[in-house]
Amino acid sequence: MKLPVYEVLIIGAGIVGAACAAACAREGLEVGIVEADIVGGGATAAGMGHLVVMDDSEAQFALTRYSQTLWRRLSEQLPADVEYDGCGTIWVASDADEMSAVVQKKQFYESRGVPAQILDSHQLHEVEQSLREGLPGGLLVPEDAVIYAPCAARFLVEQAQSRGAQLHCPRVVTEIAPDGVRLNDGSSIVAQSIVVAAGTWSTRLFPGIDVRPRKGHLLITDRYPGFVRHQLVELGYLKSAHSFISESVAFNIQPRKTGQMLLGSSRQFDKDSSEVDHPMLARMISRAEEFIPNLSRLSAIRTWTGFRAATPDKLPLVGPVPGHENLFLATGHEGLGITTSLGTAELLLNQLLRRETEIPAAPYLPGRVYEGVHA
Amino acid sequence: MASRPAHFDVLIIGAGPAGIAAACCASESGARVGLLDNNPQIGGQIWRGESQHPSHIEAREWLQKFASAKIEFLASTEVIDHLEPGRLVVQSVGMQSGDDVRELTYRNLILCTGARELFLPFPGWTLPNVMGAGGLQALVKSGLPIADKKVIVAGTGPLLLAVAAHLREHGAEVRLIAEQAPRHRLARFALSLAFERAKLAQAFAIRRQLSSVPYKTSCWPIRATGEGKLETVFLRTGAHTWQESCDYLACGFHLVPNTELAALIGCELRGGFVQVDDSQRTSIAGVFAAGELTGIGGVEASIGEGQIAGYAATDRSGSTASLLPQKQRLDHFASLLKRTFALRDELRSLPDSETLVCRCEDVKFARIRNHSSWRDSKLHTRCGMGPCQGRICGAATEFLLGWRADSVRPPVFAAPVQVLAIAGSSQSQPDLVSHEEFR
Ligand SMILES: Cc1cc2nc3c(=O)[nH]c(=O)nc-3n(C[C@H](O)[C@H](O)[C@H](O)COP(=O)(O)OP(=O)(O)OC[C@H]3O[C@@H](n4cnc5c(N)ncnc54)[C@H](O)[C@@H]3O)c2cc1C
Ligand SMILES: Cc1cc2nc3c(=O)[nH]c(=O)nc-3n(C[C@H](O)[C@H](O)[C@H](O)COP(=O)(O)OP(=O)(O)OC[C@H]3O[C@@H](n4cnc5c(N)ncnc54)[C@H](O)[C@@H]3O)c2cc1C
Numbered sequence: 001m002k003l004p005v006y007e008v009l010i011i012g013a014g015i016v017g018a019a020c021a022a023a024c025a026r027e028g029l030e031v032g033i034v035e036a037d038i039v040g041g042g043a044t045a046a047g048m049g050h051l052v053v054m055d056d057s058e059a060q061f062a063l064t065r066y067s068q069t070l071w072r073r074l075s076e077q078l079p080a081d082v083e084y085d086g087c088g089t090i091w092v093a094s095d096a097d098e099m100s101a102v103v104q105k106k107q108f109y110e111s112r113g114v115p116a117q118i119l120d121s122h123q124l125h126e127v128e129q130s131l132r133e134g135l136p137g138g139l140l141v142p143e144d145a146v147i148y149a150p151c152a153a154r155f156l157v158e159q160a161q162s163r164g165a166q167l168h169c170p171r172v173v174t175e176i177a178p179d180g181v182r183l184n185d186g187s188s189i190v191a192q193s194i195v196v197a198a199g200t201w202s203t204r205l206f207p208g209i210d211v212r213p214r215k216g217h218l219l220i221t222d223r224y225p226g227f228v229r230h231q232l233v234e235l236g237y238l239k240s241a242h243s244f245i246s247e248s249v250a251f252n253i254q255p256r257k258t259g260q261m262l263l264g265s266s267r268q269f270d271k272d273s274s275e276v277d278h279p280m281l282a283r284m285i286s287r288a289e290e291f292i293p294n295l296s297r298l299s300a301i302r303t304w305t306g307f308r309a310a311t312p313d314k315l316p317l318v319g320p321v322p323g324h325e326n327l328f329l330a331t332g333h334e335g336l337g338i339t340t341s342l343g344t345a346e347l348l349l350n351q352l353l354r355r356e357t358e359i360p361a362a363p364y365l366p367g368r369v370y371e372g373v374h375a
Numbered sequence: 376m377a378s379r380p381a382h383f384d385v386l387i388i389g390a391g392p393a394g395i396a397a398a399c400c401a402s403e404s405g406a407r408v409g410l411l412d413n414n415p416q417i418g419g420q421i422w423r424g425e426s427q428h429p430s431h432i433e434a435r436e437w438l439q440k441f442a443s444a445k446i447e448f449l450a451s452t453e454v455i456d457h458l459e460p461g462r463l464v465v466q467s468v469g470m471q472s473g474d475d476v477r478e479l480t481y482r483n484l485i486l487c488t489g490a491r492e493l494f495l496p497f498p499g500w501t502l503p504n505v506m507g508a509g510g511l512q513a514l515v516k517s518g519l520p521i522a523d524k525k526v527i528v529a530g531t532g533p534l535l536l537a538v539a540a541h542l543r544e545h546g547a548e549v550r551l552i553a554e555q556a557p558r559h560r561l562a563r564f565a566l567s568l569a570f571e572r573a574k575l576a577q578a579f580a581i582r583r584q585l586s587s588v589p590y591k592t593s594c595w596p597i598r599a600t601g602e603g604k605l606e607t608v609f610l611r612t613g614a615h616t617w618q619e620s621c622d623y624l625a626c627g628f629h630l631v632p633n634t635e636l637a638a639l640i641g642c643e644l645r646g647g648f649v650q651v652d653d654s655q656r657t658s659i660a661g662v663f664a665a666g667e668l669t670g671i672g673g674v675e676a677s678i679g680e681g682q683i684a685g686y687a688a689t690d691r692s693g694s695t696a697s698l699l700p701q702k703q704r705l706d707h708f709a710s711l712l713k714r715t716f717a718l719r720d721e722l723r724s725l726p727d728s729e730t731l732v733c734r735c736e737d738v739k740f741a742r743i744r745n746h747s748s749w750r751d752s753k754l755h756t757r758c759g760m761g762p763c764q765g766r767i768c769g770a771a772t773e774f775l776l777g778w779r780a781d782s783v784r785p786p787v788f789a790a791p792v793q794v795l796a797i798a799g800s801s802q803s804q805p806d807l808v809s810h811e812e813f814r
Contacts, residue, residue: 038747038748038750038751038754039751039755040754040755041750041751041754045754081755081756150754150755151755154755170747219792219795221792222762222789258757263792276784276785278456278458278459278785278795278798278799279799279800280799281785281795281796281799282795282796282797282798282799282800283799283800285792285793285795285796285799286796286800289793289796295792296791296792296793296796297791297792297793298791298792299762299789299790299791299792300786300789300790300791300792300794300795301761301762301764301786301789302760302764302784302786303784303785303786303795304784
């Protein structure tokens with residue numbers, strides 16, 4: 001039997017692998033994709049699908065903004081089931097301190113060309129009537145959006161396939177070899193370059209990397225169109241999402257195109273069971289109720305959990321592995337991989353083709369040294 | 376949920392024949408026994424509303440036993456969540472405020488959650504007045520006028536006859552009973568019943584009642600049509616297709632067990648049923664299961680299993696020895712039922728591309744059929760993501776496409792968000808988690 005030979009073989013068809021496949025196929029590369037289970041069925045099936053520009057570091061800003069722009073450009077081509085909704089984000093302040101952070105955040109965004117608008121207490125309540133009264137205000141970032149990521153991953157894989165890419169699914173890569181990969185069915189695939197986009201599973205194939213699973217809980221309600229109209233995130237989210245060690249919850253609610261409300265978010269390390277952790281779920285709900293008292297009356301239909309692939313400095317690992325010229329990583333996207341998948345794919349494509357990247361690639365290189373962080 | 380949770384030595388979920396029998400037997404030991412059901416009355420699908428006028432001798436016997444036993448019945452109560460071994464969260468049905476959330480604790484749990492009807496999607500199955508056979512029976516029991524209405528009863532299994540007889544008793548004109556199973560299998564079934572005198576007598580009584588009703592085997596509905604509501608049913612037998620006009624189509628393609636709670640608790644399932652040993656123990660310590668969720672075997676089997684579970688859960692397995700031979704005989708009956716009423720392959724082509732499969736999320740058959748699994752289809756088409764969480768389409772796609780919809784997450788039934796918050800914050804071990812944290 002003739003072994004398939006690819007210029008690029010991508011391991012994993014989550015949103016990141018799917019985006020990489022679409023970008024590589026678009027440039028005419030011969031692409032193979034190996035997916036162990038279901039396209040978009042890993043962390044991609046758990047995440048909220050908030051496409052959001054973040055400002056906690058220049059590097060994170062650069063990648064999220066770049067990616068957000070790419071999503072906006074792609075949005076017209078997206079089929080209906082991707083549920084792209086340019087609803088924007090409102091960062092909600094809960095006290096005067098946070099309101100002054102809102103002002104700084106606006107300056108940060110505006111000086112970098114990202115439209116943003118401060119809402120005072122009255123305006124905030126005007127646009128989001130479910131929020132409790134008396135909140136000091138917030139920052140509206142209108143170019144942020146929401147998608148349904150499993151269908152986005154499928155769309156990107158199909159786009160790659162329409163340009164000749166081959167999907168091997170369900171097939172598990174058991175080993176990376178010098179000239180390709182071995183699969184669980186005993187067969188091999190030969191490839192010039194290999195991209196590991198296996199999310200939290202990447203450490204199995206590549207034990208040396210510093211990626212840890214970070215568990216999150218989600219809850220979805222029945223349909224309540226208009227209950228909230230933007231993705232609402234508490235500004236304090238920045239505090240809680242950043243601490244690397246502790247468990248935390250933050251108010252984060254998303255209107256789905258279906259009219260449903262999707263509630264996040266929690267963060268826990270060192271949990272390996274995907275079971276719903278009731279006290280954690282309760283904390284997450286209580287936090288949200290502090291902002292939206294009426295939330296408690298909506299009907300919840302399902303809860304679930306997911307694992308983010310977290311790195312010590314909150315930035316993904318994108319690029320060649322030092323010492324292995326033809327082996328690339330595209331993982332470690334923590335809670336932003338749906339957003340940053342498209343930017344990651346462009347970075348990776350240019351690295352593969354040894355071309356200039358549109359944004360500096362250095363902050364995300366797997367060989368970087370984590371300065372000032374300790375895991 | 377500020378008050379201390381009520382504690383039961385034995386808590387039984389589901390007040391059908393299995394649950395009633397389990398509760399009665401458990402209470403003999405003097406244990407504190409709780410029985411809960413999401414219905415206001417005990418009885419389950421079959422005995423509900425019969426406390427005053429039981430239809431069968433068994434019903435009379437058990438309903439009387441129940442009335443004189445010391446059992447706490449928690450009516451209109453449904454289980455929303457299982458927090459950890461020994462702790463359940465329940466809510467009153469229909470309460471939308473979350474005010475009525477309670478925690479119940481137990482030493483032993485007996486799951487008797489029964490079965491529901493299998494609906495198979497075919498063109499027109501979502502038209503008003505196309506109903507589940509058991510569903511229509513329940514509506515008639517609660518007062519739907521059916522006198523002089525033309526009804527077709529279709530699908531498979533002994534339930535069709537019982538439903539037809541019931542509708543007829545209430546004045547319906549049952550035009551046809553369409554049984555998909557072939558005549559030769561039914562004949563063999565009847566022959567085997569010869570050893571089951573009680574069952575045979577029952578079957579004869581029903582047949583007599585229905586003597587003037589046409590009963591066709593190897594016959595099934597393929598389409599329903601009508602303006603705004605059902606008017607015409609298209610049926611097939613062999614290569615022959617014809618139409619009948621009618622007011623109601625009562626359809627039931629046999630039963631599927633309600634295993635959601637068992638799955639959430641982590642009980643092992645096999646072939647879609649909860650696995651139990653001779654004492655009705657599941658794979659989870661302290662959790663027993665009895666009745667239809669361990670296998671579809673009818674009332675008698677459910678009662679027998681309920682008795683065994685009730686004794687075993689009160690550490691009196693000795694009392695179950697005499698029940699074992701009967702259990703084995705009934706297990707045999709259950710497998711006979713399964714073989715006789717196995718759904719024919721032709722039914723897999725009932726839905727056409729345009730037929731809705733998931734009513735909650737409006738998903739048509741064409742969208743799901745090329746996916747590789749339940750989860751693949753769910754993630755990419757939303758099939759099974761709605762409020763019923765695949766309770767209807769899950770079983771249908773299992774038959775149509777060989778998928779298994781096995782993933783259950785809290786809540787077991789849709790419940791106000793608040794319920795999940797309360798549920799999680801009432802920790803029984805305050806030293807493990809500080810309450811301050813939940814502010
Ligand atoms: C609770 C939660 C909320 C989130 N919210 C957001 C959000 O709002 N916005 C946002 O941008 N991001 C969000 N994220 C993050 C986002 O979901 C992830 O960063 C992103 O989905 C990662 O995609 P991935 O392709 O790297 O990984 P995955 O989606 O996990 O894909 C990896 C794939 O690799 C396959 N695979 C693994 N091992 C092998 C092997 N050996 N052989 C073959 N295939 C293999 C797996 O089957 C899987 O399909 C959230 C995450 C969580 C958990
Ligand atoms: C944006 C978005 C919107 C969504 N909207 C909805 C919606 O409206 N309705 C809806 O129902 N879902 C919705 N989902 C969630 C989806 O159905 C899955 O629940 C989600 O993909 C997470 O999967 P899961 O972990 O529940 O795994 P599943 O897809 O449920 O199953 C994965 C595996 O995990 C196992 N498993 C399930 N429960 C447990 C448990 N308690 N402990 C251990 N293992 C378990 C299962 O047996 C299965 O083999 C949405 C997801 C996203 C990303």
